Amino acid sequence: MPFKRPAPLPSQSSSQSQSESSMLYPTPSKRPRISSSAKALQDVKIYIVQAKLDVATISELYMLAERNADAVCRDPEDADVIVTAVHMRRRLERHVPWKLAKTKAIVTTDWLRDSVKAGKPLPCDRYVALEDLHETVRNCPDCKDKPCTCPDPNPSLATSRSASLTSVSIVSTSIRPSLSSSPAPIPGPATVKSEPQRAPSQGAAEAAAETPSVKETVEIPAYLLPPDPPIPTNVERLDYKSRFACQRASPLVCPNQALAEELNIICKSRALEGEARSALSYERAISVVKAYPYNITSVNQVQKLPYIGTKISGLVEEYLDTGRIYEAQTTLSSTRYQTLSLFSSIYGIGPNTAQRLYALGLRTLEDLEIYYGVDSVKDMEASGQIIEVEPAHPRGRGPGGHAHESEVGLGDNWVRIALGLREDLAKKIPRAEVKEMGDVVMRELDELEPGCVSTIVGGYRRGKQESNDVDMVFTHPDPSKAKGLCKRFVRRLHERGMVTHVMHLSGFHAHNTLRMTHWDSLEKALTVFILPPSSPHAQGIRRRLDLIFAQPEVYWTAVIGWSGSVMFQRDLREWAKKKCGMKFDSSGITRRYDSKQLYPKTEKEVFDLFGLEWVDPTLRNADV
Secondary structure, eight states: OOOOOOOOOOOOSSHHHHHHHHHHSOOGGGOOOOOGGGOTEEEEEEEEOOTTOOHHHHHHHHHHHHHHEEEEOSSGGGOSEEEOSOOOHHHHTTTSOHHHHTTSEEEOHHHHHHHHHHTSOOOSTTOBSOTTOTHHHHHOHHHHSSSOOOOOSOHHHHHHHHHHHHHHHHHHHHHOTTSOOSOOSSOOOEEEOOOOOOOOSSOHHHHHHHSOSSOOOEEEOGGGSOOSSOOOOOGGGSOTTOSSGGGSOBOSSOTTHHHHHHHHHHHHHHHHTTOHHHHHHHHHHHHHHHHOOSOOOSGGGTTTSTTOOHHHHHHHHHHHHHSSOHHHHHHHHOHHHHHHHHHHTSTTOOHHHHHHHHHTTOOSHHHHHHHHTTTHHHHHHHTOSOEEOOOSSOSOBOGGGOBOHHHHOSHHHHHHHHHHTHHHHTSOEEHHHHHHHHHHHHHHHHHHSTTOEEEEOHHHHTTOSEESSEEEEEEOSSHHHHTTHHHHHHHHHHHTTOEEEEEEEEOOOOOOTTOOSOOOSSEEEEEEEOOOTTSTTOOSOOEEEEEEEOOGGGHHHHHHHHHOOHHHHHHHHHHHHHHHSEEEETTEEEETTTOOEEOOSSHHHHHHHTTOOOOOGGGBOOOO
């Protein structure tokens, strides 16, 4: 809030009132001059938050501050003490950023009055304005003026943070000075030692030229490592009645899973028919059902839940009576729904393309093979070259000339590839094989560029036992080594015989705060991968593998963005926009009013920045 000088008090009729008023608020000409040495708060700078204060109180506080403090600040950042009548974090953040508030003494108005009466700054422990701001006691001027005897509100955390800073400071400062200065509550750095190089299956001479003969030992900053032990989720502080999925606990399998699956059939039908608004309404209702912690036995239980209107309530009541939803069962048995679902299961075919193919009279995968000419795939595979498939003629462009992923798709070339590989790509990937793929990929990456870290995201991270594909997010502590690593690594995997197709390969481009789509600015390679014969899980089956490379300062935002689920991410972006005035996606967090980029050092710091309770990835399954 801009600095506002309080208005003068209204004149009073009686002489007695005027006398009292002049005693409390003397005019400038009558104010006694007080030397700086006689001021009660001579070394204290004060900022007054005027919210929830009436005119008389504002005048009183400014009078006390001007006469007794070193200065009355126009900017909270310049103050030592912030005086406020606000007792809620959300209200305070309208005037003082939360990160700044943690570095100041945030006290009630009584602290200023009592300190003036005492003739010195009093301890702040009895005057803390917000219960969440334990830092106020340590930031109090009284605490700073002498050896601090204030109790540490969380000594174990302070010790952990101190140890973390001591062990990480050399690494993190030399690597990325611009990273957030707030410490991460994670132990010190781990040492990553590269393993001996394995015998390559192809391109040995080229690989030897780009692989160093002596492996280096790389220190990884603590903030790039996952917390050990994992951070627990306080489910009691989450609210299943919230309108935002990022405030609800959504397990992989909920007490009302069968009901959610019935509703999902209708939702999927709407999406296949291009009815996006209707599909979104069902998605929101399903996300609420997924988070409801009790078994639904009566329609009265759901009528007061968000996004459950008359239509959905009627479907829930029908399900409770019959165990099925008639519209869902009718849809499931219809030829059109089955055909559109079959076509859209081919990677690269979306709802619009599936409808167009259905309108042309195509009904089976054999019809698609004839239509797209799938035989040419065998000729491309026989060439032994890496097959790169990109959209040739994008139909739509986003800001900055980037194509809209949802409008462009991957083109007819990739559809031909996907049809040729459909039997492999349709098979689910067991959890053990996903982990093996991650281990194999990291061994190869460590030989190419030691010191990288990675996280397997997507459904695997949310606890699924089987996955449709594998997504991995990577980074390197040195930003210069992380940049451009994606293309080099994909080429190496192809030379090793592990990557056979690349449908999308993008390089790094600068973060665009004006971007309207959510197709982020990270380096990505969307590939087809096959485990080497030496792997115990090798079956010769091709798998979808997406490689995402992020700069170290946005590593954890990339991990959150690619972990999902879809509805959880949608609501997280909405929360950031509506509640925090920020823009969030996989490539970073931007403050909307001045486009300043923010760099949380850990995954939990992202939730803290948004004022959200921590939600473990296994509780982010807001979709069926």
